[in-house]
Amino acid sequence: EADIYQTPRYLVIGTGKKITLECSQTMGHDKMYWYQQDPGMELHLIHYSYGVNSTEKGDLSSESTVSRIRTEHFPLTLESARPSHTSQYLCASTPGQGIDTQYFGPGTRLTVL
């Protein structure tokens, strides 16, 4: 398995709370991604980054925000969580060269009550 980590693995919080999902990788990869996955469904891209200080929104609209201050770190923040944010969030990274296979983290399963 790849060296990409996500914390927390599970999170249950109340509506209106601010949360940050952490993602880090030790492979020196330039490109990083956040996907949202509802149970039993496909993954949808919500954010990506091609390097430090570079962030873009993905195909699926999301109220979350991301930052990329360090190469190895790509946190996702929800300023005010709502039940509609309940989902699994997967982080991935790629070296940015060649076939560019994506390596995934274990995911954070978020439940907003």
Added chain:
Amino acid sequence: AQTVTQSQPEMSVQEAETVTLSCTYDTSESDYYLFWYKQPPSRQMILVIRQEAYKQQNATENRFSVNFQKAAKSFSLKISDSQLGDAAMYFCAYRRRWGGTALIFGKGTTLSVSS
């Protein structure tokens, strides 16, 4: 826009048997990559096999092989000698070779393996 379709929500196979998972995709690009990912229950998603569209030879990785039919836009995964550990959700994914950002996924196929 590119799309990926997996028409089999669920499949089952017995240990030691062979199973084939289907995937079709739609794209106007001629150069791209295709992937099969495996997501075991509550575990990390991992790459099973990948195919470069400009290569005609089908990719193989031990017990896993693909049948890539570019003209038909079909990319099926064959699992030979199935094992209990193969039980998982399998996702087919597509990415453009040039200027591609992230992967486009199908809805997945849940594979169960019985002894």
